[in-house]
Amino acid sequence: MGRRPRRVTSKDVARLAGVSRTTVSLVLNDVPHARIAPETRRRVLEAARQLGYRPNAAARSLVRQQAMTLGLILCHPPAHVYTDPFLPQVLLGITGALQKTEYRLLLETVAEPSLREDYLDLAREKRIDGFILSGPRVDDVALRELHKEGIPIVLLGHLPDVAIPSVDVDNVRAAYTAVTHLIRLGHRRIGMITNGPLHYTASQERLNGYRQGLAKYNIPFEPDLVVEGHFTAESGEEAMRRLLTVRPRPTAVFVASDTVALGALVTLRQAGIRVPEDMALVGFDDIPLAAYVDPPLTTVRLPAYELGREAARLLLTLVAGESPPSSRTVLSTALVVRASCGALQALHNPQSKGGETGSNT
Amino acid sequence: MGRRPRRVTSKDVARLAGVSRTTVSLVLNDVPHARIAPETRRRVLEAARQLGYRPNAAARSLVRQQAMTLGLILCHPPAHVYTDPFLPQVLLGITGALQKTEYRLLLETVAEPSLREDYLDLAREKRIDGFILSGPRVDDVALRELHKEGIPIVLLGHLPDVAIPSVDVDNVRAAYTAVTHLIRLGHRRIGMITNGPLHYTASQERLNGYRQGLAKYNIPFEPDLVVEGHFTAESGEEAMRRLLTVRPRPTAVFVASDTVALGALVTLRQAGIRVPEDMALVGFDDIPLAAYVDPPLTTVRLPAYELGREAARLLLTLVAGESPPSSRTVLSTALVVRASCGALQALHNPQSKGGETGSNT
DNA sequence: ACGTGTCAGTAACACGTGTTAGCATACCCC
DNA sequence: GGGGTATGCTAACACGTGTTACTGACACGT
Structure with missing residues (x-):
């Protein structure tokens, strides 16, 4: 620890360089219209370097009216x-x-x-x-x-x-893209698990996108097919359990959060429901690990x-x-198609992790 | 935007309350040895409230010599x-x-x-x-x-x-616990994937713990069985590929990062190697999603x-x-036993997500 | 000699607060 | 009435910096 050495101020620099404090300030801040002799400037810079001078942030903020x-x-x-x-x-x-x-x-x-x-x-x-x-x-x-x-x-x-x-990002459009992707794959009965409570604007908007997607293809909206998630994987587990009790059972689910989707996956696994064969899944966020779960998650990339x-x-x-x-x-989002939605079933490599498509502007 | 109204200072409060600036300061800071008449104190507080006064942080830092x-x-x-x-x-x-x-x-x-x-x-x-x-x-x-x-x-x-x-945390001991857990399950040939380059102390220490675990049970250390990861799942994929080329092949791997372990899991899945039946896995960190992958990851919980x-x-x-x-x-770590290490094979519920054991002090 | 102008640098103020030393006033006790 | 003391408040300084207005000194042209 040792005794704390007194702080070095611009006054110290001025004394060592043999000039006034004003000159020190002018030199160190490179004030444009200040006329300083090259030799003086050199002396000041040298003195500052030698003392390891750092202007005090609080004092500077005070006079500049800026906290930086x-x-x-x-x-x-x-x-x-x-x-x-x-x-x-x-x-x-x-x-x-x-x-x-x-x-x-x-x-x-x-x-x-x-x-x-x-x-x-x-x-x-x-x-x-x-x-x-x-x-x-x-x-x-x-x-x-x-x-x-x-x-x-x-x-x-x-x-x-x-x-x-x-x-x-345009949450509505991004969700719309995700849901219509599922519809184009042939799904008509599509559930949704929200990422969070609906008083969060993002959650509300993603739900709207889901509804717009259904509407576009004249699929009636069913309140029973929408369950609220709460940001956690655990809430996804619970939500999927609820969703599995609905009859007829949905063939696909749009989960508006990858984290929540991972919870949903666990429930499906425990119930012996295969993804994507028995149930297609699309997530949201493209978290770093989305490509590394089983099956790799089709999801909406958030930049x-x-x-x-x-x-x-x-x-x-x-x-x-x-x-x-x-x-x-x-900012634009992009649908990242991986295995969980079933779109790659027909292709050669079902384990692909890449394959982007459909970006929003 | 509108013209910015002049900042309200303690001087304004003083004027409105009909006292000096010093008094304002004394009241608002509840200075212990200051004697202020109750009526005066009330007037000051009222004035401050009315003007919405907030002491300027820079000025306060300057005089107090504390940035807070x-x-x-x-x-x-x-x-x-x-x-x-x-x-x-x-x-x-x-x-x-x-x-x-x-x-x-x-x-x-x-x-x-x-x-x-x-x-x-x-x-x-x-x-x-x-x-x-x-x-x-x-x-x-x-x-x-x-x-x-x-x-x-x-x-x-x-x-x-x-x-x-x-x-x-005691990285050495934590890694030691993870590795000896695998050994007690019967494994003798155990690989390791580090979480990062070895000039990170944490990476080095986990490697040391791994070696100590082997030494304790008289298992010779083989450099070929150790591969460096680089914090990402991608690096885990690559590392596991390297590890699978070693003959005889290890029957278990200790991966010193859950994120890296998820990459390793992908490689195993692609190679058709079942976890934990063909290859046991223990991770490190207990990231929030460790319990939600397939199989749920046995790992060391970092608080x-x-x-x-x-x-x-x-x-x-x-x-x-x-x-x-x-x-x-x-701080103490704890080994969280889930499915990926194979310890739950004999038990009733292979999908269990809980089950802690072996905490360090 | 005298204004004009440029150069190099400085004294003095401002920023808004916390704190110390001190100043009236009133009160009390003998 | 005078000394001591508690009460309630304030003037003045300090914190360390940026910036404006000003001052000598010197050169120059007339």
């Missing part, structure tokens, strides 16, 4: 975050976009909706200059308020009736990395004071 | 982070421990080892008061320097020959959430200026 920090607010229940194989990719996308900037990332998880006001303070205290909000809730009034105050915000996902810039990256880029333009190129960014 | 921010530095290659189903749990553990404190979490990923110096600046600029370093590297000299400067550091994982507090929580708690005591209760915290 962006927030990532996760508004998901712990059970969701806990098993989210998706979060690392989003994080990587965000930090990648921030890599070359001076901005850093502050992570905040909001478990209880009642504690939601916490992240307001982060912005009001100027600890962060703006934030990405993952999993926005419709009933979040404070969010709109904050947006009105002019604080840069980007939604990962989106909210209706709000002009807050957002980055998202997780890109979602994070685009959200960060958008936020960067906002904090720079520019207006965003577009207020609502929609 | 802790760092989480991830020193893993992107390929690892990307597929790490483990990170969300660690994050949840950390944020959980920080929930009731005033501290926030700054996340930094260090992709290239050459860019490693970035996180030094975070500390030197006082943007963070201390940090948790995940995936410390032996060749990290800057780290030791920083520790000497008295900056609070906690390692997730550990380094030999350094007195930096760490939180970790991810607890690792994060303990690291955060330890760091909190350090930044509080107290000396840590113990410099090296070792």
Whole structure:
């Protein structure tokens, strides 16, 4: 441990270089219109290097009125975050976009909706200059308020009736593609397990896509064929058990989350129902392990990395004071056809792990 | 957007309450030895509430010499982070421990080892008061320097020959337990696929545990039976292919990562080798989906959430200026017996997902 | 000699807060 | 009435930086 050596400030650098503190600041910040003699500049840089000087972030933030920090607010229940194989990719996308900037990332998880006001303070205290909000809730009034105050915000996902810039995928269309894929394979009786409760906009939208797919082919919607999942594999097990009691039994199921789908697979395995022969399955997310389960999961690829990256880029333009190129960014998804839907049955290699088709714009 | 309203400062609160700025500060911080009349206190609180006052974080950090921010530095290659189903749990553990404190979490990923110096600046600029370093590297000299400067550091994982507090599991013992479990089931010829390159301490230690397990039962170590994985399922596929060329073929394999094990499973499936009948498998990590693959994976449970929580708690005591209760915290692991090792063959329910045994201390 | 202008650098202020030392006032006790 | 003390509050400084307005010094043209 040892006694902590006194922090070295710009005053120390100034003294060592034999100039004023102002000059040190001018040199180190490369102020454009400042006229500094080359020799003086050299002396200052040398002194700073020698002392290992680092400008104090708090002091700088104070005078610049900028924290140089962006927030990532996760508004998901712990059970969701806990098993989210998706979060690392989003994080990587965000930090990648921030890599070359001076901005850093502050992570905040909001478990209880009642504690939601916490992240307001982060912005009001100027600890962060703006934030990405993952999993926005419709009933979040404070969010709109904050947006009105002019604080840069980007939604990962989106909210209706709000002009807050957002980055998202077209969940409706993606689900539609998945379901029509099953229909074109000949299925008429198709069940659905949602990824989460329906007050999550993403869950609701995927359900809508499912309904639109059925409607397109004039297949009547049956409420009994839709069961709610809750983000976990365990909930998928349970949901599939429920679905298996419906008569006549569906011949295919669209599960709006790969994680949940894995639970559903276990139930089917235990019941001795073969996939895809007896029951076709399509998932959603394309988690890293989707290709590595048995059977490999046909699923909708969500561009997780890109979602994070685009959200960060958008936020960067906002904090720079520019207006965003577009207020609502929609990234494309792609149906990844593997074995679980039965489409590869006729082909040579039923174990194929690749084979993309049908991308949205 | 609208014109940004001028920030409300403590001066505004003071004016509205008809007191001095000092009084405002005293009231809002509940300074113990300050004597404030109840009526005055009420007026101040009311004024603050009415104006929606939030003390500026930068100013507060500056005067207090505390950023009230802790760092989480991830020193893993992107390929690892990307597929790490483990990170969300660690994050949840950390944020959980920080929930009731005033501290926030700054996340930094260090992709290239050459860019490693970035996180030094975070500390030197006082943007963070201390940090948790995940995936410390032996060749990290800057780290030791920083520790000497008295900056609070906690390692997730550990380094030999350094007195930096760490939180970790006993990888050697955990691997030992996994391997001896296989031996007791009758296997003599046991292969291993590592989780990552051997310059990662965790990978090296798990290999050591494997060797100790063999040694304990007088089984000679054969270098050909050890293949390196690289964190991904894909690398597991490849590694298992290599392992299958060894003659005589091993009857069991210890894979030091569940993710890698899933890749290995695919190779076995394609080769028509049944698990566990023809080949027993034991994994490592107990990722959330380990219980949901076919066959359910026998594996070593890593207490991810607890690792994060303990690291955060330890760091909190350090930044509080107290000396840590113990410099090296070792959390216990547990062997989770499922179907892939063949131990449940004799029992009634081969699909069981539970059944823990053999915990380390 | 005198304005004009450029060059190189600095004094002084601002950012918004926490904290210390001190100042009135009132109260109490002998 | 005078010394001591508790009460309630404030002026002033410190934290470390960025930035604006200003100052000498020197050169130059008339």
